[in-house]
Amino acid sequence: MAISVYTSDGKTTQLPPETLESFRGGLRGELCLPGEAGYDEARTLWNAMIDRRPAVVVRAASAADVLRTVRLASEHGLLLAVRGGGHNIAGNAVCDGGLMLDLSLMRGIRVDPAALTVRVEPGARLADLDRETQAFGLATPVGINSTTGVAGLTLGGGFGWLSRKLGLTVDNLLSADVVTANGEMLKASASANPDLFWAIRGGGGNFGVVTSFELKLHPVGPQVIAGLIVHPFSHAKGVLQAYRKAVEKAPEELCCWVVMRKAPPLPFLAPEVHGTEVVVLALCYSGNPAGADAAIAPLKAIGTPIAVAIGEQPFAGWQTAFDPLLTPGERNYWKSHDFVELNDRLLDVLLDAVRHLPSPQCEVFIAHLGGAINRVPADATAYPHRNVEFVMNVHTRWSDKAQDAECIAWARTMYDATAPFATGGVYVNFMPEDETQRVKSGAYGPNYDRLAQLKAKYDPKNLFRMNQNVAPAK
Numbered sequence: 001m002a003i004s005v006y007t008s009d010g011k012t013t014q015l016p017p018e019t020l021e022s023f024r025g026g027l028r029g030e031l032c033l034p035g036e037a038g039y040d041e042a043r044t045l046w047n048a049m050i051d052r053r054p055a056v057v058v059r060a061a062s063a064a065d066v067l068r069t070v071r072l073a074s075e076h077g078l079l080l081a082v083r084g085g086g087h088n089i090a091g092n093a094v095c096d097g098g099l100m101l102d103l104s105l106m107r108g109i110r111v112d113p114a115a116l117t118v119r120v121e122p123g124a125r126l127a128d129l130d131r132e133t134q135a136f137g138l139a140t141p142v143g144i145n146s147t148t149g150v151a152g153l154t155l156g157g158g159f160g161w162l163s164r165k166l167g168l169t170v171d172n173l174l175s176a177d178v179v180t181a182n183g184e185m186l187k188a189s190a191s192a193n194p195d196l197f198w199a200i201r202g203g204g205g206n207f208g209v210v211t212s213f214e215l216k217l218h219p220v221g222p223q224v225i226a227g228l229i230v231h232p233f234s235h236a237k238g239v240l241q242a243y244r245k246a247v248e249k250a251p252e253e254l255c256c257w258v259v260m261r262k263a264p265p266l267p268f269l270a271p272e273v274h275g276t277e278v279v280v281l282a283l284c285y286s287g288n289p290a291g292a293d294a295a296i297a298p299l300k301a302i303g304t305p306i307a308v309a310i311g312e313q314p315f316a317g318w319q320t321a322f323d324p325l326l327t328p329g330e331r332n333y334w335k336s337h338d339f340v341e342l343n344d345r346l347l348d349v350l351l352d353a354v355r356h357l358p359s360p361q362c363e364v365f366i367a368h369l370g371g372a373i374n375r376v377p378a379d380a381t382a383y384p385h386r387n388v389e390f391v392m393n394v395h396t397r398w399s400d401k402a403q404d405a406e407c408i409a410w411a412r413t414m415y416d417a418t419a420p421f422a423t424g425g426v427y428v429n430f431m432p433e434d435e436t437q438r439v440k441s442g443a444y445g446p447n448y449d450r451l452a453q454l455k456a457k458y459d460p461k462n463l464f465r466m467n468q469n470v471a472p473a474k
């Protein structure tokens with residue numbers, strides 16, 4: 001029986017059974033139709049708000065599988081979604097009725113310790129990468145939740161504990177193998193297709209499917225000094241004012257994010273603190289251990305914490321520290337702003353929102369950027385936000401569908417209230433699916449026009465449209 005598949009222009013087409021069967025026979029990986037083994041696993045994303053049913057799923061095992069799948073989609077004009085780690089909040093990794101290319105089985109990683117590089121396949125998670133590279137005492141900067149996919153994170157920019165010292169993940173990208181819309185495999189690097197290389201360093205999945213990332217490695221740890229300083233919410237404003245001052249002079253080896261939420265039942269917190277609002281300073285010092293005490297002292301000197309749990313630990317272990325709070329399968333809606341400073345009026349607005357968290361899992365993260373990230377010119381890569389010091393990410397999380405409206409409304413209210421203090425820019429990887437109007441001015445700003453021209457060159461029919469989409473220039 002022919003399979004009905006959505007096309008990218010909103011219509012449907014019939015894929016004859018012989019087309020599908022001969023395609024299936026040519027794969028090293030799997031083709032899954034609804035009801036077949038692997039189908040539900042592939043279509044289930046980190047964010048439980050996303051529940052879409054593709055007509056066909058290809059679970060690629062190799063670059064050749066990717067090439068064949070892109071050619072099939074291109075030839076038949078199919079609606080195509082591409083999944084790396086499946087973490088993106090917007091849920092564009094899966095589509096209803098179309099063709100889903102699932103890369104999550106391609107998790108190979110090869111470290112070259114002599115060249116200080118690593119090759120990463122597009123289904124690898126941050127935990128896979130850290131595990132392999134840290135065996136050599138090496139690392140590249142990625143995000144702070146180990147189940148996140150390397151692919152989506154890298155293509156949007158990528159920042160975490162090491163970024164103030166070592167830059168964004170894209171600043172460490174040396175080359176990538178990209179399958180473009182016409183079904184060709186191109187190398188993108190500073191010397192090969194440099195325009196494509198520019199575009200994929202922040203431009204997301206707009207330009208093709210990356211089957212291999214080559215990243216620069218640096219000596220890191222493997223032990224670092226990291227942990228949490230927990231303050232009561234009643235002292236929040238003073239703590240944040242002192243935090244702001246302390247990080248102003250922090251060395252780039254030190255990165256300290258703020259997390260405001262109801263306290264989880266951590267073993268070092270007294271039971272009466274559990275479930276009450278707290279302000280947490282989460283820090284990682286990845287420099288020479290001899291400098292750790294002096295670097296961290298200004299943060300430790302702030303106020304009267306409820307608990308201080310900082311110590312030497314494996315970097316790869318610290319990379320998993322937030323995993324228990326960021327588990328898959330919850331309903332999620334995020335809102336994000338970029339800031340160059342945290343002024344007092346902004347702090348008041350933030351704190352007021354945290355007093356009214358709509359669920360126990362909701363949290364406000366303030367990521368600490370600056371340093372090496374901001375030494376790169378805004379037009380050197382597609383990621384343009386090179387003046388940003390702090391990124392607010394409102395993680396609205398809840399379990400019960402009945403709370404959808406209340407939780408989403410809380411996040412939107414907070415977003416609106418904090419907007420006057422923000423740059424107007426936004427990290428593309430933190431945007432929910434209903435923010436398409438922010439792609440041009442918010443996510444890409446001055447780099448948008450160049451991205452649109454490159455989109456017209458590499459994907460004129462917008463085959464890769466399931467993403468924070470850059471429309472091809474006319």
Ligand SMILES: Cc1cc2nc3c(=O)[nH]c(=O)nc-3n(C[C@H](O)[C@H](O)[C@H](O)COP(=O)(O)OP(=O)(O)OC[C@H]3O[C@@H](n4cnc5c(N)ncnc54)[C@H](O)[C@@H]3O)c2cc1C
Nearest residue numbers: 084085086087088093122143144149152153158159205210
């Ligand atoms: C809990 C959590 C914590 C996070 N923490 C951080 C953080 O600390 N720092 C940070 O920078 N980001 C962070 N993020 C955001 C993260 O960078 C994005 O969600 C990213 O898109 C995840 O990548 P993925 O491969 O898992 O996602 P997916 O949902 O699989 O992919 C996202 C999109 O990328 C594109 N894509 C994926 N793979 C490919 C490929 N191989 N080729 C072409 N296009 C592709 C597709 O358009 C897809 O829709 C976090 C996200 C979550 C959910």
